[in-house]
Amino acid sequence: MAVLAVQAIRRMRGGAQSQLMLGADGNLWVVKFRNNPQDVRVLANELLATKIAEAVGLSVPKTDVVDVSEWLVEHTPGMVMERDRGRTEVCASGLQFGSQYVGGLMPGQVVDYLPEAQMEELRNVREFAGMLAVDKWTGNCNGRQAVYEKKARERKYRAVFIDQGYCFNAGAWTFPDPPLRGVFARNMVYREVRGWESFEPWLTKVEEFSLTALGSFAERIPPEWYGGDVTEMEKLLEVMMKRRARVRELIVSFRDSSREPFPYWGKVKRVVVPGSFEVGVDAGKFVM
Secondary structure, three states, X not given: OOEEEEEEXXXXXXXXXXXXEEEOXXXXXXXXXXXXXXOOHXXXXXXXXXXXXXXXXXXXXXXXXXXXXXXXXXXXOOOEEEOHHHOEEEOOOEEEEEEEOOOOOOOOEEEOOOOHHHHOOOOOOOHHHHHHHHHHHOOOOOOOEEEEEEOOOOOOOEEEEEOOOOOOOOOOOOOOOOOOOOOOOOHHHHOOOOOHHHHOOHHHHHHOOOHHHHHHHHOOOOHHHHOOOHHHHHHHHHHHHHHHHHHHHHHHHHHOOOOOOXXXXXXXXXXXXXXXXXXXXXXXXXXX
């Protein structure tokens, strides 16, 4: 069953013109509407790609279908979409996409930017490599987006990966695969990548993802989110299954790009043992 929206709180930043809404379940939801300025398929992309990321063990918000009543839209003046030339259009009623607002009703601290020193101290900075594998598999044509959350008494933040709407190339459902798309803007989150082991366990989970699991996620998507043509969804899932074998190739394409995101890939850490531990003249210095 869908979550029933009971109150609109404010419009969120971003091209989809989402609304922050209170659900009857007591949670805050960031709701994207079918008539958003990007594409109706953005809703399907959000649900499918976020469920995939969650299934492989990455930090993403909980997602669900949110039911927005016509009465709520009519009685909330701020629930409108801004169009070009100053035109507006009321938000669509019915079934929309919702992701739980990071931090919820009693947030500790949630920010959308951290200075580099704090980024290096993220509790889950390794997950950026795992999210890269998912973004390459799903053909994310946007930059990788994240927000950062910590509880009231915690010192370090945790990254939560949001905004999967441009996976599958937004409304096109094609895979152009440019090397610098679907990646985070700052290389420092990839600094400790030293080889394929840095992408585990997420990469193996992507490569072993089953059609049954993909299909179960697709079944949760209202057909009106992708034009009602089930055949199109079936084709997308078929392509996704074939693309599992290309994820490493796509990561290598990013690795070898002008960004040079993985400076230590293939390099072994060298530790020079102090001279006091030298053994004999011929042994020299131990290099580990």
